[in-house]
Amino acid sequence: MSIDTAPAATALDATSGAATRxxxxxxxLMTIVPILAAxxxxxxxxxxxxxxxxxxxxxxxxxxxxxxxGIQQTLTRMAPLLFLAAGxxxxxxxxxxxxxxxxxFLLGAVTAAASAPALVEILPAWLALFCSFxxxxxVAMIWSLVPALLRAYQGVNEIITTLMMTFLGTSLxxxxxxxxxRDPGTTVPQTRTLPVEDxxxxxxxxxxxxxxxxxxxxxxxxxxxxxxxxxxxKLRIVGANPRAAVHAGLGxxxxxxxxxxxxxxxxGLAGAVDIIGVQGNVRADWNPAYGLAVIPAVFLARMNGxxxxxxVFLLSVLSIxxxxxxxxxxxxxxxxxxxxxxxxxxxxxxxxxxHRYHQSRKx
Amino acid sequence: MTGLFSEVFxxxLLFGAVTAAIPLLLAxxxxxxSEKAGVxxxxxxxxxxxxxxxxxxxxxxxxxxxxxFLTGAAGGMAVALIMALLCVRIGLNQIVIGIALxxxxxxxTALLHHFQFSRSYPRLPAxxxxxxxxxxxxxxxxxxxxxxxxxxxxxxxxVFAMGYLYRRTQLGLNLQAAGDKPAxxxxxxxxxxxxxxxxxxxxxxxxxxxxxxxxxxxxxLFIPFITNGAGFLGIVLAMLARGRPVWVLFGALLFGVCxxxxxxxxxxxxxxxxDVIQMLPFLAVMIMLVLxxxxxxxxxxxxxxxxxGAR
Numbered sequence: 001m002s003i004d005t006a007p008a009a010t011a012l013d014a015t016s017g018a019a020t021r022x023x024x025x026x027x028x029l030m031t032i033v034p035i036l037a038a039x040x041x042x043x044x045x046x047x048x049x050x051x052x053x054x055x056x057x058x059x060x061x062x063x064x065x066x067x068x069x070g071i072q073q074t075l076t077r078m079a080p081l082l083f084l085a086a087g088x089x090x091x092x093x094x095x096x097x098x099x100x101x102x103x104x105f106l107l108g109a110v111t112a113a114a115s116a117p118a119l120v121e122i123l124p125a126w127l128a129l130f131c132s133f134x135x136x137x138x139v140a141m142i143w144s145l146v147p148a149l150l151r152a153y154q155g156v157n158e159i160i161t162t163l164m165m166t167f168l169g170t171s172l173x174x175x176x177x178x179x180x181x182r183d184p185g186t187t188v189p190q191t192r193t194l195p196v197e198d199x200x201x202x203x204x205x206x207x208x209x210x211x212x213x214x215x216x217x218x219x220x221x222x223x224x225x226x227x228x229x230x231x232x233x234k235l236r237i238v239g240a241n242p243r244a245a246v247h248a249g250l251g252x253x254x255x256x257x258x259x260x261x262x263x264x265x266x267x268g269l270a271g272a273v274d275i276i277g278v279q280g281n282v283r284a285d286w287n288p289a290y291g292l293a294v295i296p297a298v299f300l301a302r303m304n305g306x307x308x309x310x311x312v313f314l315l316s317v318l319s320i321x322x323x324x325x326x327x328x329x330x331x332x333x334x335x336x337x338x339x340x341x342x343x344x345x346x347x348x349x350x351x352x353x354x355h356r357y358h359q360s361r362k363x
Numbered sequence: 364m365t366g367l368f369s370e371v372f373x374x375x376l377l378f379g380a381v382t383a384a385i386p387l388l389l390a391x392x393x394x395x396x397s398e399k400a401g402v403x404x405x406x407x408x409x410x411x412x413x414x415x416x417x418x419x420x421x422x423x424x425x426x427x428x429x430x431x432f433l434t435g436a437a438g439g440m441a442v443a444l445i446m447a448l449l450c451v452r453i454g455l456n457q458i459v460i461g462i463a464l465x466x467x468x469x470x471x472t473a474l475l476h477h478f479q480f481s482r483s484y485p486r487l488p489a490x491x492x493x494x495x496x497x498x499x500x501x502x503x504x505x506x507x508x509x510x511x512x513x514x515x516x517x518x519x520x521x522v523f524a525m526g527y528l529y530r531r532t533q534l535g536l537n538l539q540a541a542g543d544k545p546a547x548x549x550x551x552x553x554x555x556x557x558x559x560x561x562x563x564x565x566x567x568x569x570x571x572x573x574x575x576x577x578x579x580x581x582x583x584l585f586i587p588f589i590t591n592g593a594g595f596l597g598i599v600l601a602m603l604a605r606g607r608p609v610w611v612l613f614g615a616l617l618f619g620v621c622x623x624x625x626x627x628x629x630x631x632x633x634x635x636x637x638d639v640i641q642m643l644p645f646l647a648v649m650i651m652l653v654l655x656x657x658x659x660x661x662x663x664x665x666x667x668x669x670x671x672g673a674r
Contacts, residue, residue: 045471049478097458146649156652157661159403160602163595168645171638178636292466296459332477334587337470344463348455 031310034350038343045338046331056325056335064321072207077316080105080274081294082215085308086222087266088298093226094259095239100147100162101267101291103169106282107143108136108268110173113191113275113282114181120198129200133272140268141261143169148260152253158260170287177284189284200277211277216309218266223305235259267291293319296344300351315340370503376620376627377507382581384619385518386411386590389573390597391604391611392525393566398601399529400562401542401664405461406446408594409468410567411574413438416472418575419585420479422487431487431579432514432572439571440564442468447563451556454668465594473587490580512580514572525608538562542662545669555669570594602661603648618644 043053063070084101091098112132119128147161183192200210226232238245238255245252270290275282293315301307322336390407397404418435422428442464449455490512499509529535540548541558549555577593578585596618604610621644625637 045474049474146653150652157602160599161649161652163599164645164649167592167595168642168649171642171645174638175636175642178638292462296462299456299459332474334470334473334477337466338474339470341463341467341470344459344466345449348459348463349449352453352455 027307030350030354031347034346035314035343037350038339038346041346042335042339042342046335049331051329051331056329056331059325059328060318060321062321063324064317064319069207070320070324074313074316074320075208075212076278077320078312079209079211079215079277080270081290081312081315082212082219082309083266083270083273084290084294085298085301085312086215086219086305087263087270088295089219089222089226089303089305089308090235090266091259091263092298093232093239093303094235094255095242096151096256096259096263097159098144098147098162098260098263098267099159099291099295100144100166100169100264101270101294102287102289103162103166103173104140104143104264104267105271105274105291106173106287107169108140108271109275109279109286110176110181110191110271110282111139111268112136112272113194113279114176116194116198116276117192120194125198128198129276132276133269136268136272137265138268140264140271143268144260144264145257148257151260152256166291173282173287174284177282183281191281193281194276196280199280200273209273209277211273214269214273218269219305219309222266226303226305293340296348300344300347314343318343372627372631374503374505374507376623377503378510379623379626380616380619381508381511381515382619383622384615385515386573386577386581386593387596387600387618388518388522388612388615389569389576390594391600391615392521392608393569393573394597394601395604395606395608395611396525396538396562396569397566398665399542399606399662400538400559401545401662401667401669402446402451402559402563403457403461403666404446404563404566405458405598406442406464406468407461407566407570407597408590408592409461409465410439410442410446410570411577411590411594411597412465412468412472412588413442414571414574415578415589416475416574416585418571419487419578422575422579423485428487428490428512428579432575435575435579436568436572439569439574440567443564443567443570446567447560450668451559451563454670457666457668469588472585476585476587484584484586486584487579489583514576514580518576519612522608522612529606529608534558534561539662541669542664545664549669549671555671559669570597573597599648614648617647620644 039053039057043057046053046056064074065071084105087104088098088101112135115135116128116132119131122128123131143165144162147156147158147165150156150161151158177191178189181191182189185192202208203210203212226235234245234250234255235258237248237250238252238259242252245255274288294312297311297315298308301311318340319336322339323333325331326333326335390411393410394404394407397407414435417438418431420431421434422431425431446460446464449460450457492510493513493516495509495516499505501509527535529539537548537553537558538561540551540553541555541562545555548558573593574590578589582589600611600614600618603614621640624643625640628635628640629637
């Protein structure tokens, strides 16, 4: 994997504008054509089980993209996914496989759900929400400390440790909901519910959460830090070649811990933004497992923040649209998983074919 | 509470531990083989699910558990074939494809189950056990370890067969080389792609078999998402075992005991959320890593697709 996709055109000649435009057009084509192909393949599966694919996709587009309510839901769904993607971009660019996003997400969500209703009673609403965000972020950061330290000072592979921490975190989140933060007023185990008026404000007259703006800000800031600052360059060097980074005099252990802290902190914020903005509480055994879908999306975006926004939007359209299409047509919602999977595989294949084509043209 | 440490309870607990450990063992052994050959197989959860579904369907319609195991292994292998084509042959990113396969199979098996059985969950008859004479008469241990389906003993035997394969055979060395220095293997005239493909396909078969055991013997039925992270546990086991099949066995048993303990506690009516017990094996392993964690001995070329002539 290259550290960064070099700008396609240097800004020296007058044709650069056209070249950039051609590059963007090419990228768009390379995304849209594979998605269409994936829809055709998934459509064959639908046909095989006796569902009209056109009707299905019609509902997906209508409910996920074109209906006012649907697009609002889609944009709302994007908020936590954007935070998760931002966290993964930092980790992956620095060459660290933080696969523990779901555990960090859930712990962030549970601590935010526990702290927000308590804090709004004693603090002004905006300060209470700010503090809950902060707590969720800190908890997730602390949670990532064990894999970070093990990787930084013992060289223990972080794939194992973060995977284990995510299993641990999922269980711990459940224990916290059932035993510690349980709302005594309900029979089903869940945390206290944050009143709707105290949640993150909605945007204008819509149902879109303002968490969307926070998520967009997070991922753009992460993108700029990784591509435009000395700190980002250091992280990318660690990712490209840790040994070279040591020789260049970088404090690799310290940077490793920083990467884990930022990545996990953003995952914790993802949990908080989902709870404080949308859900209001955490039910026991709630685990949306967003992380698993976001990881491949970030890879396909080549860890580019702006491209990741596009892929997150696509994921949200598919999941929101898929949910309602499934309800209308009597297909289980599981079909969305199949659809997402095929889209991911075909996109990866398309990238390979494109790469091969360019190589053969150069040669 | 009184029955907690009775002989019957204890042997039931250990029996359950073995039953829970076998799918993890098979998945772990499979993952280990892929990792040795340099392929990080994140799609193993999907392979297990394919094995569980097809294994169940095979056994359900044929009435033969063995045919179920066969179809399960074939199902896992079919998914592995996709992985081998995409990640080994043309070198796509192993994490993207692995996760995509897991997501896809989660959805596909749930979907097929829905259209086939709707909301009913038919059960298979209980698997008949192979009782090992004499050994099964030992109190507690006998009923716990020596009254299982024949495939359990075969799975344990496989641990030692794998150990032999890695240490004593040409193929074992080739696999190791494919993970550590694929270019050297290539120079020695052995096809890296082929070696890795063999490893990935074997992984699929083993994971599929594990899934089939989970559905057919462990649960006796198929429900969507039945593996519930067992494949990821297999990845953890394989990485912790550092290339030794025997360690996969120990790890699988440790996790098996904890999984069995969760059910046992529920049966005994002890009022602790099962989540607490589910945390135990991970806590144990994390503490072990913190105390004894040294540089993991993972293959040097793990996760890197091999391209001939590339530097």
